Amino acid sequence: MLYATTSAADKRAAFRARLASGELLRFPGAFNPLSARLIEQRGFEGVYISGAVLSADLGLPDIGLTTLTEVAGRSRQIARVTDLPALVDADTGFGEPMNVARSVQEMEDAGVAGLHIEDQVNPKRCGHLDGKEVVGLDLAVRRIRAAVDGRRDPNLLIMARTDVRGVEGLDAATDRARALVDAGADAIFPEAMATLAEFEAMRAAVDVPILANMTEFGKSELFSVDSLRDVGVSIVIWPVSLLRLAMGSAVRGLDELQSAGHLTGLLGQMQHRADLYDLLDYESYGRFDSNVFTFTVTKD
Ligand SMILES: C[C@](O)(C(=O)O)[C@H](CC(=O)O)C(=O)O
Ligand SMILES: [Mg+2]
Secondary structure (H helix, E strand, O other): OOOOOOOHHHHHHHHHHHHHOOOOEEEEEOOOHHHHHHHHHOOOOOEEEOHHHHHHHOOOOOOOOOOHHHHHHHHHHHHOOOOOOEEEEOOOOOOOHHHHHHHHHHHHHHOOOEEEEEOEOOOOOOOOOOOOOEOOHHHHHHHHHHHHHHOOOOOOEEEEEEOOHHHHOHHHHHHHHHHHHHOOOOEEEEOOOOOHHHHHHHHHHOOOOEEEEOOOOOOOOOOOHHHHHHOOOOEEEEOOHHHHHHHHHHHHHHHHHHHHOOOHHHHHHOOOHHHHHHHHOHHHHHHOOOOOOOOOOOOO
């Protein structure tokens, strides 16, 4: 009801413990707070807050146009409604290393359990597109050091994302990842890995958890949870999938409305009012006021 019952500090501690246990944690991308509740209800271990989704949600391409305030605001809205840890995409950290430190503090205050900072140049782009560029090792390392120095809660997970694989190849990416771990990164997000063998090589190169990005229509094949677990991946994200599914449904619904003039044929594909109210925990608001939930909604 209203908000999560677990404090941000407890969520971070629990996230750290689960990561240390070696299990594979599944983080679908929440495109809004409501979908974060759904992710929790359906039994996943965490929620991912995607930069691509946030920009698309605002009608913008994912090229670093969103501001720290917008990303921290959306992170706060999402983190507060779920007991799951939230991992947020902090892009390049919104500026110079000093901005990275400030960004980390804002995200920490927003209640997330972790965030990732990438080594692309500004303006950044989706890591699965051609033509991206990465910064030199020195700046990449300074971003991560600034992030680590900026946090106040030592359990806030600072993940370093490296985009080097798509630019200079796997060996350069593992070298970069090792340097980022030496700089203090708690986990590595190797972007645009092509094969399971590449994940395995990255796994062997660093002694911190690694993340697999199973974004659709990109450079990586869509590996199953089982195969990613087998190669030692610790966190898997499906950053944009729920938005893609929802938008796909919206397109079909609008087309049906154009052609049929009503949506009766699609009722079976809609979230039922009863399920929405259940997800919102509507009934429990009677605790404040017994006049709030005085009706029944049944599914036939
Ligand atoms: C993970 C990612 O950074 C995101 O913003 O969700 C994107 C996802 C995408 O564009 O498909 C990425 O750069 O991979
Ligand atoms: Mg992103």
